Amino acid sequence: MIIRDRIKDFRRIPARLLKPNPRNWRVHPARQRDALRGILAEIGYADALLARETADGSLELIDGHLRAETTPDAEVPVLVLDLDDREAAKLLALLDPLAGLAETDRDALADLLADVHTDNAALRAVLDASLSPPDTDVLETETATPEEMDIPAAFQVVVQCRDEAQQREVYERLTAEGWPCRLLTL
Numbered sequence: 001m002i003i004r005d006r007i008k009d010f011r012r013i014p015a016r017l018l019k020p021n022p023r024n025w026r027v028h029p030a031r032q033r034d035a036l037r038g039i040l041a042e043i044g045y046a047d048a049l050l051a052r053e054t055a056d057g058s059l060e061l062i063d064g065h066l067r068a069e070t071t072p073d074a075e076v077p078v079l080v081l082d083l084d085d086r087e088a089a090k091l092l093a094l095l096d097p098l099a100g101l102a103e104t105d106r107d108a109l110a111d112l113l114a115d116v117h118t119d120n121a122a123l124r125a126v127l128d129a130s131l132s133p134p135d136t137d138v139l140e141t142e143t144a145t146p147e148e149m150d151i152p153a154a155f156q157v158v159v160q161c162r163d164e165a166q167q168r169e170v171y172e173r174l175t176a177e178g179w180p181c182r183l184l185t186l
Contacts, residue, residue: 009080034122
């Protein structure tokens with residue numbers, strides 16, 4: 001089997017310049033946002049975001065939406081992939097589910113966790129849940145309060161549109177100007 005290398009470039013760019021993928025299907029609950037802020041505070045960036053270059057030269061995210069949204073003013077590591085729209089959709093649909101297929105060697109994880117320490121409540125909840133039986137939800141029982149972590153302020157604007165076509169028009173105009181946007185339909 002011949003395996004192609006689809007990474008065409010590595011760049012460090014401000015996260016706000018990355019366009020969110022309008023087909024992103026992942027949603028991020030507060031506990032995940034808290035844990036991400038915790039790991040960014042304790043470790044920093046240790047993984048690249050994935051993006052593809054669109055026809056207009058902008059970069060559209062495939063993976064890393066929450067990281068980009070959480071640190072819009074940070075220069076973030078980005079792997080630029082040589083993918084067309086269909087290939088990007090396939091990777092977007094399969095990347096997280098493929099990672100989710102991994103199983104846990106509970107003994108190896110317990111050994112690893114013996115050497116991992118954090119004072120961050122959100123990260124502690126993730127670590128505690130990693131060895132809990134699957135039917136319990138330890139993550140729901142403990143969350144960090146704003147006093148426990150440095151959470152940067154986020155200022156947002158919600159624009160009411162008359163229909164989907166106008167929503168798309170406003171989204172495209174703002175993302176073309178470099179504004180990080182998300183589509184929301186209620």
